[in-house]
Amino acid sequence: MKLVFAGTPEVAVPALDALIASDRHEVAAVVTRPDAPAGRGRRLVASPVAERAAEAGIEVLKPVKPRDEEFLARLREIAPDCCPVVAYGALLPKVALDVPARGWVNLHFSLLPAWRGAAPVQHAVMAGDEVTGASTFLIEEGLDSGPVYGVLTEEIRPTDTSGDLLTRLAFAGAGLLAATMDGIEDGTLHAVQQPHDGVTLAPKITVEDAQVNWSAPALRVDRVVRGCTPRRAPGPCSGASGSSSSRRRPSWTAPTWRPASCRRRRTTCTWAPDRTPSSCSGSSRRARSR
Template identity: 80%
Template structure:
């Protein structure tokens, strides 16, 4: 089939690579978000998907919004059979959805109808899910509500960050998306409606959502740290400034600390929670590079009974 691939971040690149490598399909163009400012100089930078497409000599379309008339006119000229999508980052209007004969097929990183929305992997970790996966479905005008072509499952490991889990799902999902394109072309795969039960939502995780509540149980603190890594990054307040908490480990043997209270030994830093303590492993103070928590503690000379939190 003639494919127009839509995607933007690094997590979409494995799927683009899989479709480029396919012997059955031709990626004739890529749709991605416009160049965005990045780095200290805030220079405009192309998306990872745009960079990969340009390396492969594929036409790149960067509409400000997919409802733009010029973009839709060009898409009609290209005349794709199907538009596979991975983390494109913009809502598709019906006028665009109707252009490819087989529609737009999205790879979503959850087992739908669970975790519809922008941050399914983060919410799976925050909720303590033991199993997740990826789903291919035909996009409709709802929020990740279209009929499903296929799924692949993936266990959530106890130490997974959202970055770890998303990386695995990106590669597993690439194979699923490629197989879905094969099944559509063979007319052997037909999408099935999502069940009405089991719907949950996964809105974007903002910086405010990533603030640690030290009165919560240690399990919750651990999930927020892992679920918000690498972005937006879990954080707390220490001496009136934000401190990013990059990784922790449960310390069930320490129940002597009140929520947020710090205890420093030669090689370890512990913080109290609403249950038992956690050991701080890596932190990042404002304006500093990430460092081991023990090195940070030695540098700031934590006093007795000092604590984390506002």
């Protein structure tokens, strides 16, 4: 398929790399946020996705708003079959959603409908969830509410920071997104509507959310610190001065993805050539808070 990839931060680069490496798809262009000031000199810097696309010789589109007429005209001219999305950073209007024949497919770092919103990984860690994952879904006008194509599960380890977990999900999710594109192209993968129950929201983390209350139980303090580490801002903080925790290097083993029709939450699936699970084993026990 001809693809236009939309993404901005470092966490989106593994998915872009996976699609570039695919021999089944052509990444015709990349959509990313405009260059932003960074560093002490506040010099304009391109996003990690823009830099990676430029290295690969891929056209980069940087609309201030995705409803800009110049951007929409170029998108229609490219005429993509599908637009995969990872952490683009702007809401897509219906006029843009209607351009690709097979829609915009988002890689979201939670097991939808849990943790819809901008900060699913941070909220999962801070809530004490034992299991999270990633989902690919068809973008609609609602907040992360579209039908789901595929999911993968990932255990949240007792020492995981949000950065540790997000790194693992970024690389595992890259494979999930590439497999989703394959399944959409050959018609072997079909989206399943999200259930109405189990919806939780994951809004952007605020300074108040990241404030450490040292009179709270130790478990709560630990979750706040891990959930807000590493993070450029606000980060876990104490009092007026504030202090951020250091980065940790995660170890990672890729999980196995499954189609949305497979309802087991903790599972290992063996895949037939058409990506239909030929056998599944594991517990269907849902994630619970520690």
